[in-house]
Amino acid sequence: xxxxxxxxxxxxxxxxxxxxxxxxxxxxxxxxxxxxxxxxxxxxxxxxxxxxxxxxxxxxxxxxxxxxxxxxxxxxxxxxxxxxxxxxxxxxxxxxxxxxxxxxxxxxxxxxxxxxxxxxxxxxxxxxxxxxxxxxxxxxxxxxxxxxxxxxxxxxxxxxxxxxxxxxxxxxxxxxxxxxxxxxxxxxxxxxxxxxxxxxxxxxxxxxxxxxxxxxxxxxxxxxxxxxxxxxxxxxxxxxxxxxxxxxxxxxxxxxxxxxxxxxxxxxxxxxxxxxxxxxxxxxxxxxxxxxxxxxxxxxxxxxxxxxxxxxxxxxxxxxxxxxxxxxxxxxxxxxxxxxxxxxxxxxxxxxxxxxxxxxxxxxxxxxxxxxxxxxxxxxxxxxxxxxxxxxxxxxxxxxxxxxxxxxxxxxxxxxxxxxxxxxxxxxxxxxxxxxxxxxxxxxxxxxxxxxxxxxxxxxxxxxxxxxxxxxxxxxxxxxxxxxxxxxxxxxxxxxxxxxxxxxxxxxxxxxxxxxxxxxxx
Ligand code: HXC
Numbered sequence: 427x428x429x430x431x432x433x434x435x436x437x438x439x440x441x442x443x444x445x446x447x448x449x450x451x452x453x454x455x456x457x458x459x460x461x462x463x464x465x466x467x468x469x470x471x472x473x474x475x476x477x478x479x480x481x482x483x484x485x486x487x488x489x490x491x492x493x494x495x496x497x498x499x500x501x502x503x504x505x506x507x508x509x510x511x512x513x514x515x516x517x518x519x520x521x522x523x524x525x526x527x528x529x530x531x532x533x534x535x536x537x538x539x540x541x542x543x544x545x546x547x548x549x550x551x552x553x554x555x556x557x558x559x560x561x562x563x564x565x566x567x568x569x570x571x572x573x574x575x576x577x578x579x580x581x582x583x584x585x586x587x588x589x590x591x592x593x594x595x596x597x598x599x600x601x602x603x604x605x606x607x608x609x610x611x612x613x614x615x616x617x618x619x620x621x622x623x624x625x626x627x628x629x630x631x632x633x634x635x636x637x638x639x640x641x642x643x644x645x646x647x648x649x650x651x652x653x654x655x656x657x658x659x660x661x662x663x664x665x666x667x668x669x670x671x672x673x674x675x676x677x678x679x680x681x682x683x684x685x686x687x688x689x690x691x692x693x694x695x696x697x698x699x700x701x702x703x704x705x706x707x708x709x710x711x712x713x714x715x716x717x718x719x720x721x722x723x724x725x726x727x728x729x730x731x732x733x734x735x736x737x738x739x740x741x742x743x744x745x746x747x748x749x750x751x752x753x754x755x756x757x758x759x760x761x762x763x764x765x766x767x768x769x770x771x772x773x774x775x776x777x778x779x780x781x782x783x784x785x786x787x788x789x790x791x792x793x794x795x796x797x798x799x800x801x802x803x804x805x806x807x808x809x810x811x812x813x814x815x816x817x818x819x820x821x822x823x824x825x826x827x828x829x830x831x832x833x834x835x836x837x838x839x840x841x842x843x844x845x846x847x848x849x850x851x852x853x854x855x856x857x858x859x860x861x862x863x864x865x866x867x868x869x870x871x872x873x874x875x876x877x878x879x880x881x882x883x884x885x886x887x888x889x890x891x892x893x894x895x896x897x898x899x900x901x902x903x904x905x906x907x908x909x910x911x912x913x914x915x916x917x918x919x920x921x922x923x924x925x926x927x928x929x930x931x932x933x934x935x936x937x938x939x940x941x942x943x944x945x946x947x948x
Contacts, residue, residue, distance in 0.1 A: 449487050449504045453528030461528050466599060466621050467665040469509045469526035472559050475669045476522065482513035485545055491537045496568035503530045506538045507562075510545040512554070516677050518688070521549035524559035527599050531563030534605070538566070539576020546583040553682035555592040557672060560609065560622075561599030577604055584611035589784035592679045596668050597622035597648075597658075610657060613781055614675060614733065617648035617658040618668050624651060624658075652736045656770060659733040674731055678745040678752040680785050687786060692750035694726040696925040703917035707833055707858040711865075711900075717742055717759040720792055720832065724921045726750065734774050740764070741771035743778040745787075749925055754782035757792035758843065760833070767839045768799040769812040776815040776946075783823035788928055791850070793843035794833040796865065813842065814947040820848040822944055826931035830920060831855040831902065831911065836864050846910060851934065852927050853911040854920075855902035861911065862899040866892045869899075 452458060452468055461468055467475070473482055489506050491498060507529040512521045523542045525532035542558070549556040565573035587593055593612035601609060601624045609615045609624065617624070625646035632638050632645070644650060651658035660675075662668035680687050700723045706715055722728045725746035732744040739762040744755045756775045758765030782789055798804070798813055820827070820842070828851060829844040840861060844850045855861065863869065870878070870891045881887035898904070905911045915923055 446487065452504055452526050453530070457528035464621060465664070466527070466561070466618075468528060469524035469532075469559065469561065472598065472665060472669060473509055473511075473513075473522065473524050475666060476524075476557065476559070476672060477513035477515055477520070478517065482511055484509060484511040485548070486510060486541050489537050489541050491535050491566075491569070493535060493566075493569045493572070495570065498568050501530070503535075503538075505529065506535070506541055507532045508534075508538050508541050510541045512545065512548065512552075515673055516688075518676070518681065519552065519554045520557055520676065521545045521552070521554055522557040522559065525562040525599075527561040527563075530566070532561050532599070533563045533566035534573055534576050535566035535569040536572035536576055539573070539579060542576075543579050543583060546580070546587065549591055550583070550587050553591060553684060555594065555676060555679065555681060556587065558593075558595045558608065558612070560595060560597050560601050560605075562605065563600060564602050564605045574604075577608070580608050581611060584608055588613075589683060589780075591682045592676070592785065594672055594675065596672060597624055598665055598668065602626075602628055606657075614660070615651075615658050616660045616662055616668050616672060617651060618662050618665055619648040621665075623647050649736075652734075654737075656734060656737040656774065661736065675733075675745075678731060678747075678787075680787075683785055687752050689752075690747065690750045692726045692747065694749070696749055697922055699918045700724060700921050701918050703856075703920055706917065707856070711834065711860065712764075714761045714764070716761045717757045717765070717792055717794065717832075718744075720920075721746060721755050721757060724748070724790075724924060730755070733778070738768070738770035738774040740766055740768065741774050743774060746790075748790075748921075748928055751928065752787050753790050753928065754778060754787045755790045755792070756844070758795040760794050763799070764796050765794050765834075766796055766799045767813060767816070767842060768804055769807045769809050772809070772812040772816045772842075776819040779816075779819040779823055780946075783819075783825050786825055788826040788931070789820075789823060789828070789844065790924060791827070791829040791844040793829060793831045793835050793840070795836065795839040795843055796834050797837045797839045811947045813838070816842045817848060818944065818946045820844050820850075822946070823849070824934075824936040824938065826928060826934050827851050828924060828927050828931075829853040830924075831859040831861060832917075833858050833860060834865070835859060835861045837862075846912070849936075851931055852913075854913045854915045854923060855906070855911050856917045856920075857902065857914060858917075859902035859905075859911075859914075860900040861902055861905040866895040866900055869895055 507526050509524045594614045595609035595612045596616040598618045606624045623642050623646040648661035652661035702723055721730050730744040730746045742757045742759050746753050846853050874891045878884050878888045902914050906914050
């Protein structure tokens, strides 16, 4: 090459490499060591584990803050404290932002936020999932209001992208104050035990304002949010565990609401008998069994991926595959509080149903529910509007909806668990199903109160009436005779039926009234 054509001189190359290398060192050796000593990986190590090896392309590495306030003019913050870009996860493109706590505590200033806006905008136009790995001291205090503007722009993009692309947040360090609202606006929140915490106000402020004493972990650690508040869907053991589980979750999700579902090849048989299901229902109706066994038996290879495993355990939500296609399962679990519907169970199921519907994932419901939880606690917590969410979410969903009634299916809860009247495409019941307005004991106490009181032997009379009610209503036949359920099936045939129904409903389309959007009772 001629000398005068050689614009890329050694000097320019060296300068480029040196600049780049400086930015890649993050907050420096001391801060990186501190991060590791806390059992945390750095943002770059996290990105490396999240993405398929060598696939990550960094975006806007050279962006710098431009604040001169409170000593910032002299302060270098490598990569502005956040690594942004895109790469492949399980071979599919995903966009991500990972806050770097080693660089000024991953604090979010104007330009840090703009880097995040940039990859979120790219994810939205490319219609690909977005993953945020949070580890930050919050709004960069020295910069003032531009930091708040930065958060506002993230919240706006989280909302605009809601139901359009899957959005996932991993809380891998501090997330305090208003910063918690980006995770809450995304579809899935992962937290790392011991290092991730989220709260609106920290322990010191709480003590000063209301005198309550609580430590960081009890207030907003992964266990707290996974068991008490339900803010966290997945409480993970370590950074590595968290990143592996994010990859797993993404394997069930499409790139966007306009993209096909990720189908894998299944080695399971479409005709597999589920013999275990013939014996799973206990001999007495008030005995418990684990609905998760039913779900796993029906799923390809017995594999289920369960969000909210530790919260509202009376309701199970899970992703499974059936002949390689992702399916969202919603099920009462009689193992916990008899599988009753309460405020938390309704919220858990409703949000899951809306997520699946938004991303075209078919819904499979297993119902064994004694009713809504009675009592002042539930009434004053708003079971009326929370329970209504479930009715709304199921009715609004236009994806294929299949329901299997395994045992109790009483009253309003029967309607709520994806009955035909809420738009289920096909409802099946096992011979053990009891589809009735209420359980036999409660029903007889009300409708035969007088007869029981006036009988010579009230105890015997009551038993006789209960038996008669059970004979008439505690079975699936009355509902099947009226076409209120479509079929009664032997439990061991459940997977086979589901496989063929999902196939039959593959091209289901349902057109709803033209309007701006529903107004779900939030
Ligand atoms: C600027 C920050 C910062 C912040 C941390 N740093 N948080 N810089 N703005 N918000 C810097 C520190 O000055 C320090 O810089 C480096 O990050 C590491 O912080 P340390 O305090 O040394 O780390 P550690 O002891 O591990 O404590 C972590 C921490 C603590 C608990 C997160 O830093 C902290 O309490 N930070 C403030 C948290 C907070 O109140 N944030 C809310 C801001 S208001 P050097 O240069 O020494 O390395 C907010 C509102 C958002 O976020 C509203 C959105 C709607």
